[in-house]
Amino acid sequence: MSVTTPDTATGLSADLAPRRRRFWAFLLSELKPQGKLLTTFNVISIPVMLAALVIVVLRFAGGLGAVTNLSDAWPWGIWAAVDVIAGVAFAGGAYVLCFMVYILGIKKYAPAVRVTVLASFLAYLFYAGALLLELGRPWNIVNPIIGNNFGLSAVLFLVAWHFLLYMIAALLEFSPAIAEWAGAPRLRRVLQSMTLGAVILGVALSLLHQSGLGALFLMSGPKIHPLWFSEFLPILFLVSSIFAGLSLVIVESAIAKRVFAHVMDAEHKKTHRRISFGLARICAGAMFAYLGMVVITFVHGHDAASLTGGMGAWWLVEILGFTALPGALFVVAIKRRSLTGIRLASVLTLIGVLMNRLNVCVIAYRWDAPNHYVPTWMEVVVTLGIIFAEVWVLRWIILRMPILRKPPAWARADDARRGISSH
Amino acid sequence: MNRRGFFKLCGAAAGSTALAARAGGRALASAPRSETDPYGILIDTTRCVGCNTCSEACAEAHELPEPNTDEDVLKDTTVEQWTVINKFDVEDEEIYVKRQCMHCLEPACVSACLTEAMHKTEDGAVVWEADKCMGCRLCMLSCPFDIPKYEWNSPNPRVQKCVRCFERTEDGKVPACVDACPEEAIVFGRRSQLLAEAHKRMAENPDDYTDHIYGENEAGGTAMLYLAAVPFEELGFKTNLGTRAFPEYTKEFLYAVPFVLAGVPALLLGINRATHHRDDDDDVTPHEEG
Numbered sequence: 001m002s003v004t005t006p007d008t009a010t011g012l013s014a015d016l017a018p019r020r021r022r023f024w025a026f027l028l029s030e031l032k033p034q035g036k037l038l039t040t041f042n043v044i045s046i047p048v049m050l051a052a053l054v055i056v057v058l059r060f061a062g063g064l065g066a067v068t069n070l071s072d073a074w075p076w077g078i079w080a081a082v083d084v085i086a087g088v089a090f091a092g093g094a095y096v097l098c099f100m101v102y103i104l105g106i107k108k109y110a111p112a113v114r115v116t117v118l119a120s121f122l123a124y125l126f127y128a129g130a131l132l133l134e135l136g137r138p139w140n141i142v143n144p145i146i147g148n149n150f151g152l153s154a155v156l157f158l159v160a161w162h163f164l165l166y167m168i169a170a171l172l173e174f175s176p177a178i179a180e181w182a183g184a185p186r187l188r189r190v191l192q193s194m195t196l197g198a199v200i201l202g203v204a205l206s207l208l209h210q211s212g213l214g215a216l217f218l219m220s221g222p223k224i225h226p227l228w229f230s231e232f233l234p235i236l237f238l239v240s241s242i243f244a245g246l247s248l249v250i251v252e253s254a255i256a257k258r259v260f261a262h263v264m265d266a267e268h269k270k271t272h273r274r275i276s277f278g279l280a281r282i283c284a285g286a287m288f289a290y291l292g293m294v295v296i297t298f299v300h301g302h303d304a305a306s307l308t309g310g311m312g313a314w315w316l317v318e319i320l321g322f323t324a325l326p327g328a329l330f331v332v333a334i335k336r337r338s339l340t341g342i343r344l345a346s347v348l349t350l351i352g353v354l355m356n357r358l359n360v361c362v363i364a365y366r367w368d369a370p371n372h373y374v375p376t377w378m379e380v381v382v383t384l385g386i387i388f389a390e391v392w393v394l395r396w397i398i399l400r401m402p403i404l405r406k407p408p409a410w411a412r413a414d415d416a417r418r419g420i421s422s423h
Numbered sequence: 424m425n426r427r428g429f430f431k432l433c434g435a436a437a438g439s440t441a442l443a444a445r446a447g448g449r450a451l452a453s454a455p456r457s458e459t460d461p462y463g464i465l466i467d468t469t470r471c472v473g474c475n476t477c478s479e480a481c482a483e484a485h486e487l488p489e490p491n492t493d494e495d496v497l498k499d500t501t502v503e504q505w506t507v508i509n510k511f512d513v514e515d516e517e518i519y520v521k522r523q524c525m526h527c528l529e530p531a532c533v534s535a536c537l538t539e540a541m542h543k544t545e546d547g548a549v550v551w552e553a554d555k556c557m558g559c560r561l562c563m564l565s566c567p568f569d570i571p572k573y574e575w576n577s578p579n580p581r582v583q584k585c586v587r588c589f590e591r592t593e594d595g596k597v598p599a600c601v602d603a604c605p606e607e608a609i610v611f612g613r614r615s616q617l618l619a620e621a622h623k624r625m626a627e628n629p630d631d632y633t634d635h636i637y638g639e640n641e642a643g644g645t646a647m648l649y650l651a652a653v654p655f656e657e658l659g660f661k662t663n664l665g666t667r668a669f670p671e672y673t674k675e676f677l678y679a680v681p682f683v684l685a686g687v688p689a690l691l692l693g694i695n696r697a698t699h700h701r702d703d704d705d706d707v708t709p710h711e712e713g
């Protein structure tokens with residue numbers, strides 16, 4: 001992908017005026033694709049997204065049974081497990097980074113905030129979209145929101161509301177970038193002034209809905225294999241969202257450094273390594289905390305005998321192979337200053353968290369029942385299609401807005417005048 | 424469910440009407456006997472002969488297709504058959520077990536439902552309402568007895584299960600299955616009366632019964648109660664559910680929510696102020712960029 005517009009900071013500042021005058025023309029020109037169309041990613045993702053679209057039409061025409069293998073015994077499948085439950089955990093990087101940068105004031109991580117918040121916002125947007133496909137009667141989703149029916153004692157009620165509020169908070173956190181792109185200084189000031197409030201709200205809401213996703217399963221205890229179920233699921237989900245989210249930030253920024261090098265400024269490139277190692281340290285810490293909790297819940301509820309058999313082995317694969325191993329790998333890689341090492345550890349971590357969520361939701365759910373649910377190819381295609389669509393939008397924005405580079409000169413000048421730091 | 428004018432109104436009317444109707448519902452729900460002593464059904468498996476008259480009556484009452492009465496398979500309830508009779512061969516004896524929604528005292532399905540589509544009527548029947556349900560299926564995930572069933576092949580799917588003929592009982596009649604049973608193997612009444620009756624039968628004929636009323640304490644207690652001659656695990660009953668009401672399992676989390684929402688933002692703001700105090704110092708220049 002090569003970039004066609006001279007998007008240097010000065011260039012942006014120069015064409016600020018025309019942008020504001022002719023916003024719609026500008027928007028139209030920005031909507032045009034940039035760069036090569038025939039990349040590997042496009043060649044794979046476009047057919048998948050088109051197929052997913054067709055399947056979605058079939059799903060609404062014939063019901064969920066027409067395209068999925070869901071059944072009365074397995075009411076939730078991979079759409080819920082991967083897109084919603086795991087996807088939200090992977091989006092956890094945003095609240096951790098915002099907490100560190102805006103609340104603790106650790107400026108070191110500032111360059112990573114925007115792209116992470118953006119990715120997280122889009123993740124929620126698309127995964128909430130996935131939820132609409134998943135719901136049998138999605139038109140009634142307004143009921144719990146407009147106050148028609150407040151199932152106040154329902155965990156999902158809280159999770160749904162927190163999703164909604166969190167999306168607003170994340171959008172607010174990210175919105176100055178949109179104002180910079182559109183060339184709107186006054187709007188930018190207003191939006192900027194709301195950042196801290198949005199961050200505070202976002203962090204509080206994240207703590208609750210990340211754990212809330214675990215709480216959804218608290219009443220399914222007898223149906224989930226005891227190795228995966230414990231009353232501490234909410235806390236386990238919360239802690240694992242920390243390393244899931246940060247691992248994704250590490251992996252994403254490694255990819256961004258290659259793919260988006262041309263829209264990345266020197267500062268972002270320079271700080272990439274330092275930030276990655278810092279995040280890796282937090283990951284490792286959170287993972288060992290998580291492992292400690294897993295061990296405690298294990299010794300309280302089980303004995304070695306429960307580790308025999310297929311499910312026991314599968315649990316060990318998840319815990320040892322994809323949690324303890326990447327945790328150790330993080331430590332070694334940090335010691336040896338190996339960027340490759342922490343990237344590998346991050347990938348393993350992501351697989352481990354995906355495994356965990358799939359296990360709780362689907363695989364260990366009614367593990368002992370015959371004819372266990374396996375997704376149809378159509379469920380897989382739609383799951384991938386949603387992820388690809390998200391990446392498309394993410395790419396579109398990164399290529400156009402100041403995400404991986406400093407804000408335009410006018411915005412930085414404005415910040416300097418007001419004595420605030422911009423990143 | 425569609426037939427119930429009151430709730431239809433509730434679902435269709437916007438804002439204030441709905442709220443008023445809800446307030447009305449709540450007032451009714453707190454009427455003396457409802458919560459503590461709902462209507463229920465006592466199912467005495469020692470009397471059941473497996474004739475399936477009840478499942479046929481159920482199908483007729485709810486306009487469902489002919490029920491599956493095949494004795495040779497272990498049947499589950501379906502969207503089209505809300506009660507089934509299963510045969511168990513225990514110690515050379517054939518024991519028939521009716522299965523349907525247990526109408527829990529504190530139903531997991533109701534507490535899981537974020538739209539209040541799954542709810543409890545004043546006299547203790549757990550029912551589902553089409554106008555509210557968004558089809559998330561968390562009720563199915565949460566029900567300890569795996570009762571709610573879903574119309575997987577419908578673009579407008581319903582969640583279906585036994586509604587304990589709440590419309591009939593509101594009119595003073597007994598549920599269709601109870602009405603139909605020729606053996607009086609199932610009886611309808613207030614739960615306290617049913618429990619007393621069950622204890623009486625057990626006391627009078629101790630040799631005929633195992634010393635356990637299924638539903639008395641299971642999952643916090645259910646309005647459907649069972650008597651049997653043999654231990655319940657031999658009759659396909661779940662015996663790992665404990666005696667805690669299922670909604671209790673989410674209580675701690677739900678309690679934590681307002682705490683976090685009230686405390687965490689203030690805490691975060693405090694930390695933010697503390698870590699940014701350098702801004703106030705005169706001898707430090709404003710933040711350098713980046």
Ligand code: SF4
Pocket residue numbers: 524525526527530531532533549565566567568569570571584
């Ligand atoms: S048995 Fe299941 S569906 Fe019936 S009331 Fe209890 S939780 Fe709800």
Ligand code: SF4
Pocket residue numbers: 532535536537538539540541551555556557558559560561562563582
């Ligand atoms: S599927 Fe419908 S009835 Fe069941 S929990 Fe969801 S909204 Fe409530």
